[in-house]
Amino acid sequence: MPNPTAAMLVIGDEILSGRTRDSNMHHLAGELTKAGIDLREVRVVSDDAAAIPNAVKTLSAAHDNVFTSGGIGPTHDDITADCIAAAFDAPIDVRADARALLEAHYKRTGAELNEARLRMARIPDGATLIDNPVSTAPGFTLANVHVMAGVPAVFEAMVASVIPTLTGGDPLLSQTLRVNRGEGEVAALLGKIAADFPELSIGSYPFQKDGAYGTNIVMRGQDGARLDAAMTRLADEVAQ
């Protein structure tokens, strides 16, 4: 059975302007691979009330799971929750369960739960909350969309609590062979092996070290025996 699929939507002007270097995509990609869920597509959009719902609708219809990062804080440009609600025609308002979490948090820290912070309790009807062990303000899951914070420490904590709740597949196994030949010298051989092992994904990554060309060849797949067979053939033929 093919593995479940996923897409990610990164929300934030700061990524597109080059101010901030996104790290959430790489983190999520690694965690999904371990869980046997195929990340098929990532989109990065700005804090835009049209772009976010459009992307969410498209990705939610095309994939088993969608993960979003960014735009769930207290400021005027944090519009993700409302955009997700709009995408699913779900009513949204400050919700009692999320408000209770924030009240307890701000009581503990002595800060005021003002109107801006209360925006972080806006949760669409029908969504389930995602725990935020770092700074309390929750994420949420609505339909197949998991809405998470952009701050990496919070995003990573939310991913850790969401992934075990999902239906995973066989983890993607991976083997790498490093050869001291240029990519163009092994390309024909790789093409033949790829044709004979269509269930594997075979990638080649050239490098240059101390003036010599080399290639890392990475094979990925769910069937360990087939992976071994393809890797053995590669090693044999490269050695000739």
Place this chain on the structure above:
Amino acid sequence: MPNPTAAMLVIGDEILSGRTRDSNMHHLAGELTKAGIDLREVRVVSDDAAAIPNAVKTLSAAHDNVFTSGGIGPTHDDITADCIAAAFDAPIDVRADARALLEAHYKRTGAELNEARLRMARIPDGATLIDNPVSTAPGFTLANVHVMAGVPAVFEAMVASVIPTLTGGDPLLSQTLRVNRGEGEVAALLGKIAADFPELSIGSYPFQKDGAYGTNIVMRGQDGARLDAAMTRLADEVAQ
């Protein structure tokens, strides 16, 4: 006049599997911001013969410029050039000008210009070549799509040669104020300033240092005087 817009398409299974951390998006974002071109959207897709042309067609129609990275090497999974040709219904084959570049390069290095390497001379009819000062195999521009290598050193060199040929806009100016207050305490004020300065983009980025909360407030826009006015108001009101 609004600035020209751009989108980026990152092509590669290795990004989506978490094996490789993409750095080209962040680089391009910064260079486009300097040139006054608004990067509006990024998509990451796998080495897939349907996903690549679909994304290229959508992005090319919606934006002034599209930049792709990845998939123009010599191996079986390097299908970007053919996918771009397919997206524009352009014929593609080994082209004499690109072949001449590769022939000179491999003659110089003493390696063989075999069939796999010759794939890197497949260029759609009507495209102009993009110089590759690092490893010779060229990128190309077809319509408003700039097709570049995924290897960061090559990608960055190609970006450097393409951007001066584009129509830019006013560079996006940016000012940052660091305040020792939590994001939730400045959110209401930021909302008011954002409403009074709709031509500016105002972002807030919370941080925690030595146990205290703070926020970096970033304002961006093309009009330096308006940026100064908004930043002065922010500083005055935060100081009260």
